[in-house]
Amino acid sequence: MGDDSTAGIILAGGRGERAKPITLQSADYIRSKALIPFAGKPLIEWIVEACREQGIRRFYVVAQGMENRSQIKLVLGHGERYGVEINYSRSRFDQYNVGSGAATLHNLEQWDLTGPALVMPVDSLFDFSLDRLLATHTATDALVTVAAVTRTPQETAGKYGVMRTTDQGLISGFVEKPRLQLIEHLFPEALTTPDARTIATSAGMYLIDCGRLRLAARNPELIRLAQQRLDWGADLLPWLVGHDLPVAVERIGRLGDLGSIGDYLTTLGEVLTGEYPQMNRAMESPLSVEPRYWIHESSLRTKDNVTGTTLAQKIADGSVVIGPGVRIGRHAEIGAGVHLQYTDIGDGVDVHEGVHLHRAALGDAAVVGAYAQISDSYIGPMAHVHSERRSPVRLDDHSAVGDGAHLWPGTRLSGVSVYPRLRVPAVSGLPAGTQLTSSDDILQWV
Structure with missing residues (x-):
C-alpha cells in the first residue's frame, strides 16, 4: 500500500493547552500531546503504526524544547521497535517553529526533502487511505493535497472553516467559520439534503510535494510570514491558493480530534465501538464482539479484595456488567456491582x-x-477517587482529574478540571469550566 518514497512529517511541538490536565504531569510540567494515553498506548504510537501499515517507513518529528523532544524520543527512539526510521528536528531550529506552517517549511530545508510527504498533527486520529491521497495528488499535479472530512451544514456552521473547490477538485477559496445562512448561500445543494455530510472541512493532514513547496517558500512575502506566524490552515494554505498554486482536496474516512477533554472522550468512544477501521486492524481482537469489549487475561484472573472472586467469575454470574465499547488493560482489579460502558x-x-x-x-x-458515579470524565494515572457508599463521588460533563490528584468522599464535579497532585476536599456546586490549578483555587470553594 502507498508509496515507499512517501515520508511522514509529524508536527509534535504544540503545548496542548486545550487538553489540560491530560497534557500535564504536574502543574508546571507539560506532557507532550504526542504522549497522551489513548486505548493503551501513547497517541504517537498509534499514528506511527497507522502510517506504517500504509507503507510509510521514514518519519520526521518536529519537536519543540527539551521536555517535548526528550519525552517523544524516549517512546519512539529512532524507530527500531516499529520497523521504521525516525528523525527529529534539530533543537537550534526551535526558534523558527512559529506556527505549524512555518515549522514545516523550515524543517523541509533542514532535512533536504524533495519527494512526497504526509504532514500530520499529533493531537488527532485519522482513518485515511494514502493511496487515494497520492492518486488525487498526482492526477491534479497538486503542490499540496488537503485531507478533508465532510460535515453537515449544522455541524459546520460557526465552528469549522470551509473549503470551496473547482470541478477539478482544486481549492478556489476558504470561508472561515461561516454562519449557517452563508453556508446555505454558498452551497445551495446543501438545502436539498440538509442532514447529509456535504461540506468539506480540512482534517489538518496534508500530502505535500516537498521540492515544489520549498521553491514556493522562497517567495520573499512567504519568508516574512514564516518569520512571524504561519499556520497551515489560517495562513499557508490561503497564501498558496491566493497565488494560484494548485492545492487539491481528497476526502478521508474519519477524523477524531483529541485536543480537548470532550473531543478526547468522544473519539475514544468511537474507537472502542469500532468506528475507525484502521484502529480495528491495529488493536487486538476483542474478547467479546457483542457487546464489543477487550479485557486482558491478567485482569480476568485478578480477584477483588472484598469478594475474593475473579473478574471472569463476576462477569459469568452477572455481578459485573460489561456493556459495549470497553477496554480493560493488565492487572486491573474490578469489584462486584460494577457497571461499565464506553470506558477505557x-x-x-x-x-x-x-x-x-x-x-x-x-x-x-x-x-x-x-x-462512584463517573460519566463523560477523565481520571488520570495514579489519581485516587476516595468514594464511599454513604458519600459517593460524582463526576460528569467532561470533568477531568489530573495525574496523582485525590478527590475526597462526597465530591461532585460537573465540567471541572483538577490539576495533577491536588487534594480536593468534598466540594460541589463549582461552575462548569472551573479549573482547580492550585491549593489557592481550592480554598476559594471550600
Whole structure:
C-alpha cells in the first residue's frame, strides 16, 4: 500500500493547552500531546503504526524544547521497535517553529526533502487511505493535497472553516467559520439534503510535494510570514491558493480530534465501538464482539479484595456488567456491582464495588472508590477517587482529574478540571469550566 518514497512529517511541538490536565504531569510540567494515553498506548504510537501499515517507513518529528523532544524520543527512539526510521528536528531550529506552517517549511530545508510527504498533527486520529491521497495528488499535479472530512451544514456552521473547490477538485477559496445562512448561500445543494455530510472541512493532514513547496517558500512575502506566524490552515494554505498554486482536496474516512477533554472522550468512544477501521486492524481482537469489549487475561484472573472472586467469575454470574465499547488493560482489579460502558481502563487500575463508569477513561494505576458515579470524565494515572457508599463521588460533563490528584468522599464535579497532585476536599456546586490549578483555587470553594 502507498508509496515507499512517501515520508511522514509529524508536527509534535504544540503545548496542548486545550487538553489540560491530560497534557500535564504536574502543574508546571507539560506532557507532550504526542504522549497522551489513548486505548493503551501513547497517541504517537498509534499514528506511527497507522502510517506504517500504509507503507510509510521514514518519519520526521518536529519537536519543540527539551521536555517535548526528550519525552517523544524516549517512546519512539529512532524507530527500531516499529520497523521504521525516525528523525527529529534539530533543537537550534526551535526558534523558527512559529506556527505549524512555518515549522514545516523550515524543517523541509533542514532535512533536504524533495519527494512526497504526509504532514500530520499529533493531537488527532485519522482513518485515511494514502493511496487515494497520492492518486488525487498526482492526477491534479497538486503542490499540496488537503485531507478533508465532510460535515453537515449544522455541524459546520460557526465552528469549522470551509473549503470551496473547482470541478477539478482544486481549492478556489476558504470561508472561515461561516454562519449557517452563508453556508446555505454558498452551497445551495446543501438545502436539498440538509442532514447529509456535504461540506468539506480540512482534517489538518496534508500530502505535500516537498521540492515544489520549498521553491514556493522562497517567495520573499512567504519568508516574512514564516518569520512571524504561519499556520497551515489560517495562513499557508490561503497564501498558496491566493497565488494560484494548485492545492487539491481528497476526502478521508474519519477524523477524531483529541485536543480537548470532550473531543478526547468522544473519539475514544468511537474507537472502542469500532468506528475507525484502521484502529480495528491495529488493536487486538476483542474478547467479546457483542457487546464489543477487550479485557486482558491478567485482569480476568485478578480477584477483588472484598469478594475474593475473579473478574471472569463476576462477569459469568452477572455481578459485573460489561456493556459495549470497553477496554480493560493488565492487572486491573474490578469489584462486584460494577457497571461499565464506553470506558477505557488502564493497567493496574482498582475499581471498587458498585462503581458505574460511562464514557470514561481511567489512566494506569488509578483508584476509584466504592459507588462512584463517573460519566463523560477523565481520571488520570495514579489519581485516587476516595468514594464511599454513604458519600459517593460524582463526576460528569467532561470533568477531568489530573495525574496523582485525590478527590475526597462526597465530591461532585460537573465540567471541572483538577490539576495533577491536588487534594480536593468534598466540594460541589463549582461552575462548569472551573479549573482547580492550585491549593489557592481550592480554598476559594471550600
